[in-house]
Amino acid sequence: MFPRLICVLLAVSAAAGQQTGNHPDWPRWCGKVYESGYPAFNPGGQTVEPPRSGPGSRLYVQVSPRYSLYLDSETEGEFIVRTTLSPYFGNNLAAPAPAAPSLSSYDVGDRELHFAITLDGVDTDSRGSALVSGTARFNFQGHTTQDTLVPFNLTSPLTTSFAPQNVTLRGWVASPDGSSNTSYTATSSALVYLPDKTSGSVTRLDNAYGGFMQRGGRAQGSNYTDKAGFRPYFPYGYYASFDGFLAGVTDNASASAIIGKYAKFLFNAMTPLSQYPQSATAFSYMASQTDLGIQFDLREGYTNLTWVAEQVSAARDNAALFSYWSADEPDGHQDPFSAPLQARDTIRSIDPYHPVAVVLNCQNYYFAAYTAGADVIMEDVYPIGINTTGITKWGTACNTTLGDCGCDNCQGGNHSIRDVADRLDDLALYESWTEGLWPKTKIHNPQSFHGEGYWARDPTRDESWAMSLVAVNHGAQGLISWVYPVADASNGTNSSDILPLAHGGLAQILSRSPVVDFVVGNARPTPILVPSLPDLDVACWRRGKQLLVSVVNSGYEDYVLHNTTRSGPLFHIPIPQDQPYSHIATVVWGDLLWSFAGNLTVRHIPALSTALVVLSA
Ligand SMILES: *[C@@H]1O[C@H](CO)[C@@H](O)[C@H](O)[C@H]1NC(C)=O
Ligand SMILES: *[C@@H]1O[C@H](CO)[C@@H](O)[C@H](O)[C@H]1NC(C)=O
Ligand SMILES: *[C@@H]1O[C@H](CO)[C@@H](O)[C@H](O)[C@H]1NC(C)=O
Ligand SMILES: *[C@@H]1O[C@H](CO)[C@@H](O)[C@H](O)[C@H]1NC(C)=O
Numbered sequence: 001m002f003p004r005l006i007c008v009l010l011a012v013s014a015a016a017g018q019q020t021g022n023h024p025d026w027p028r029w030c031g032k033v034y035e036s037g038y039p040a041f042n043p044g045g046q047t048v049e050p051p052r053s054g055p056g057s058r059l060y061v062q063v064s065p066r067y068s069l070y071l072d073s074e075t076e077g078e079f080i081v082r083t084t085l086s087p088y089f090g091n092n093l094a095a096p097a098p099a100a101p102s103l104s105s106y107d108v109g110d111r112e113l114h115f116a117i118t119l120d121g122v123d124t125d126s127r128g129s130a131l132v133s134g135t136a137r138f139n140f141q142g143h144t145t146q147d148t149l150v151p152f153n154l155t156s157p158l159t160t161s162f163a164p165q166n167v168t169l170r171g172w173v174a175s176p177d178g179s180s181n182t183s184y185t186a187t188s189s190a191l192v193y194l195p196d197k198t199s200g201s202v203t204r205l206d207n208a209y210g211g212f213m214q215r216g217g218r219a220q221g222s223n224y225t226d227k228a229g230f231r232p233y234f235p236y237g238y239y240a241s242f243d244g245f246l247a248g249v250t251d252n253a254s255a256s257a258i259i260g261k262y263a264k265f266l267f268n269a270m271t272p273l274s275q276y277p278q279s280a281t282a283f284s285y286m287a288s289q290t291d292l293g294i295q296f297d298l299r300e301g302y303t304n305l306t307w308v309a310e311q312v313s314a315a316r317d318n319a320a321l322f323s324y325w326s327a328d329e330p331d332g333h334q335d336p337f338s339a340p341l342q343a344r345d346t347i348r349s350i351d352p353y354h355p356v357a358v359v360l361n362c363q364n365y366y367f368a369a370y371t372a373g374a375d376v377i378m379e380d381v382y383p384i385g386i387n388t389t390g391i392t393k394w395g396t397a398c399n400t401t402l403g404d405c406g407c408d409n410c411q412g413g414n415h416s417i418r419d420v421a422d423r424l425d426d427l428a429l430y431e432s433w434t435e436g437l438w439p440k441t442k443i444h445n446p447q448s449f450h451g452e453g454y455w456a457r458d459p460t461r462d463e464s465w466a467m468s469l470v471a472v473n474h475g476a477q478g479l480i481s482w483v484y485p486v487a488d489a490s491n492g493t494n495s496s497d498i499l500p501l502a503h504g505g506l507a508q509i510l511s512r513s514p515v516v517d518f519v520v521g522n523a524r525p526t527p528i529l530v531p532s533l534p535d536l537d538v539a540c541w542r543r544g545k546q547l548l549v550s551v552v553n554s555g556y557e558d559y560v561l562h563n564t565t566r567s568g569p570l571f572h573i574p575i576p577q578d579q580p581y582s583h584i585a586t587v588v589w590g591d592l593l594w595s596f597a598g599n600l601t602v603r604h605i606p607a608l609s610t611a612l613v614v615l616s617a
């Protein structure tokens, strides 16, 4: 996870790294030279906004299976038909002139997309290839994207296959007066229909809301199970070292002592930095004796497909397994674009029942190419204690064309918490700028370490909570911190349990009912803007008659009102009026003193404070 690994990786696998971007013969990180003695230059690989066309009257149609996989024990699947009023992609929607110049209020009235979704490679003349046909109604008043969930039967012409199958949507939209009729097509190469799995676990991704759904594991998650047996799962834990931690596990008794201590922090996930055979006992102990899910680390040898196949064959039936991790910072290392794709295809050919994650380190370096082999995108934005204005440990300045200061194109300082939010927003933006791309599940890797000449200190407890919850507000569906065990503070203080305790406290709230049921498998976060409190980062999730509100003061200044008379002024967090909420059901996280009278109100929001509040009708 560290740029310092450049040296190590270059030594062992020079052939794998340094192949993309400009000046591949120079030592670079995220495409930029980091050692002194070289000139600054454009690293290349930026994802940029496509040209906007017209006044925003294009209809962009996308299709995706709701879940990343279906099993032949299920009878029904769902497609998501996504209609977006796009300035970039799609066909012109025959429509009257825009009612308003602003895109979000552009009203095309109630319209209908009539469509049929067919399986590719089946004779299209014989009607045998149609999986479903129907109508998606949309109206862009107030929002620019609408999803229609379309159930379909998991029957002929569909047959099970480890390989993803392709589907094509063909449809048309007629103008209200019947004067024009525009046709649309969309494709997905992500329909996965598998024979049921009788051993171990199955994890699938929810393409509507982005979260993990798990069946068969013991990992702590939601109290609720869907009709196919899957439960919403929000993985929260640490990357766990071999040296100084898992290396000590030699039998069940040592596993109980060593992994038991980790589990007692109340995490529900771990990314062990270890493999078969040396950690076989630890892996089987985790599956049978703990509630921890495993993300399986393949990064060290992910370009050796023989080794990948051996490890996946050993891991695939472990009930704790929830995902694989193939490439670590391939963008930082400038690995060949094909490497993460080949690793993913090798994994899938042996185990298509678990998703594959890739960690990105760079802010904007060949995003689409480096995530093409990822089902899950992790980002390791480590902004605490960096110095973006001085001379780096390598002796250069650090900016968008030169240098490496531990957090690519981050601002650090007062902006550290926002750096995390900004990165997740950036990744979502690049997805929206890439035609045909369906947004992927995101995980944030919270910083829980210092050192390496980049990071002057550990985050504090409050910074850790703020970074984690701001990531959730911006769409993260899992949190895996680097790295356990946490080293003692730079001043030598024995502080190794402080951050695991902080993260574990939040993990037991985020990863279990009721919070997990709002955040996973239910809705994407809706941002709430509070213009008068610019450091406040607020999002909400509606579920039935309840609303979860997450509030983070992402700044280093307290918001405080000194007039404490009963009728004195209060800070207001405006609550969406989509349905009436009457009271606070529970404050599930944080010690701020909330009141509710149509909006959430509070008198004191200290720097870096965090809160999770559930409102009820
Ligand atoms: C699924 O199959 C059932 C029973 O054959 C049928 O009634 C239903 O209409 C089918 N649904 C779809 C979406 O094709
Ligand atoms: C599915 O689509 C992908 C991407 O367009 C293509 O590479 C692949 O050959 C297609 N597979 C089949 C079976 O049609
Ligand atoms: C629009 O065109 C499609 C073929 O592209 C046709 O099937 C459909 O009936 C037409 N709709 C109207 C209202 O003309
Ligand atoms: C650990 O315990 C499990 C279940 O009780 C048992 O099957 C396994 O053989 C034990 N492993 C070792 C290394 O003792």
Ligand SMILES: *[C@@H]1O[C@H](CO)[C@@H](O)[C@H](O)[C@H]1NC(C)=O
Pocket: 304, 305, 306, 307, 310
């Ligand atoms: C690749 O992995 C295989 C299987 O573990 C091993 O035998 C081989 O030496 C590895 N190749 C390289 C180049 O490291």
Ligand SMILES: *[C@@H]1O[C@H](CO)[C@@H](O)[C@H](O)[C@H]1NC(C)=O
Pocket: 387, 388, 389, 390, 391, 392
């Ligand atoms: C950053 O490093 C420079 C020296 O390179 C130093 O002058 C400056 O105070 C440092 N800033 C921070 C915030 O540590």
Ligand SMILES: *[C@@H]1O[C@H](CO)[C@@H](O)[C@H](O)[C@H]1NC(C)=O
Pocket: 040, 397, 398, 399, 400, 401, 402
């Ligand atoms: C980055 O810093 C180098 C060295 O000071 C300078 O030459 C270059 O112009 C800077 N790049 C940007 C984008 O400011």
Ligand SMILES: *[C@@H]1O[C@H](CO)[C@@H](O)[C@H](O)[C@H]1NC(C)=O
Pocket: 413, 414, 556
């Ligand atoms: C943060 O910003 C405030 C005001 O904008 C400033 O007074 C303070 O020094 C800044 N702190 C840091 C660590 O940069």
Ligand SMILES: *[C@@H]1O[C@H](CO)[C@@H](O)[C@H](O)[C@H]1NC(C)=O
Pocket: 458, 489, 490, 491, 492, 493, 495
């Ligand atoms: C050492 O660092 C820790 C963690 O940053 C801090 O809590 C503690 O107060 C520091 N101790 C001293 C003596 O500076």
Ligand SMILES: *[C@@H]1O[C@H](CO)[C@@H](O)[C@H](O)[C@H]1NC(C)=O
Pocket: 223, 513, 514
């Ligand atoms: C979830 O289940 C646990 C254990 O059965 C129970 O203690 C808890 O109250 C439940 N939580 C919710 C929100 O239903």
Ligand SMILES: *[C@@H]1O[C@H](CO)[C@@H](O)[C@H](O)[C@H]1NC(C)=O
Pocket: 563, 564, 565, 567, 568, 569
């Ligand atoms: C506090 O607020 C109350 C109610 O708005 C107002 O009457 C009072 O003057 C305020 N006190 C101060 C010290 O501003």
Ligand SMILES: *[C@@H]1O[C@H](CO)[C@@H](O)[C@H](O)[C@H]1NC(C)=O
Pocket: 572, 573, 574, 575, 597, 598, 599
């Ligand atoms: C809630 O806040 C919104 C936006 O600031 C405001 O328009 C609305 O009147 C407030 N509602 C109540 C009940 O205070």
